[in-house]
Amino acid sequence: MISALIILVTLNIQQNPQFNIRFGVPFLPELLAKIIIGIGSIIISYGYLRQLKWGFWGMVVESGYFFLVCITQLIVIETWKVPIGITFYHGLVIIYTFFHHKDFEVFNKGEVKIVK
Numbered sequence: 881m882i883s884a885l886i887i888l889v890t891l892n893i894q895q896n897p898q899f900n901i902r903f904g905v906p907f908l909p910e911l912l913a914k915i916i917i918g919i920g921s922i923i924i925s926y927g928y929l930r931q932l933k934w935g936f937w938g939m940v941v942e943s944g945y946f947f948l949v950c951i952t953q954l955i956v957i958e959t960w961k962v963p964i965g966i967t968f969y970h971g972l973v974i975i976y977t978f979f980h981h982k983d984f985e986v987f988n989k990g991e992v993k994i995v996k
Contacts, residue, residue, distance in 0.1 A: 904949035928977075936984040939977055943970040 900906055900913035908916070924942050927935020950967035957963075 902949075902953070904945070904952070931984050933984055936977060936981065940974060943973040943977070946970045947974065 898910050900908050900910045903917055905913050924938035928939045947970040950963035953963040
């Protein structure tokens, strides 16, 4: 969620390579890519933190997509600086999410259950 807020705060900052290329959407303008990814990540993070089922699947899809984009960048761009840490992070998010999938099934109907 914090990274999504940082994306939205840095809307007017140009990056090299461009944001839309680094995040696998070169067909979108950079500003539009930042807005869509930032707002989408905030919405997915909300569902994930509330342990809603759509938040679970949203996080799996988002992290899986960014994991694959980073792997592609490691192969194509041949740089280890930027994507290696992000690849590791998204891999951990996917693993953690699948290990705790039962926590999300409790909230199928939006009911809050206190976990002890």
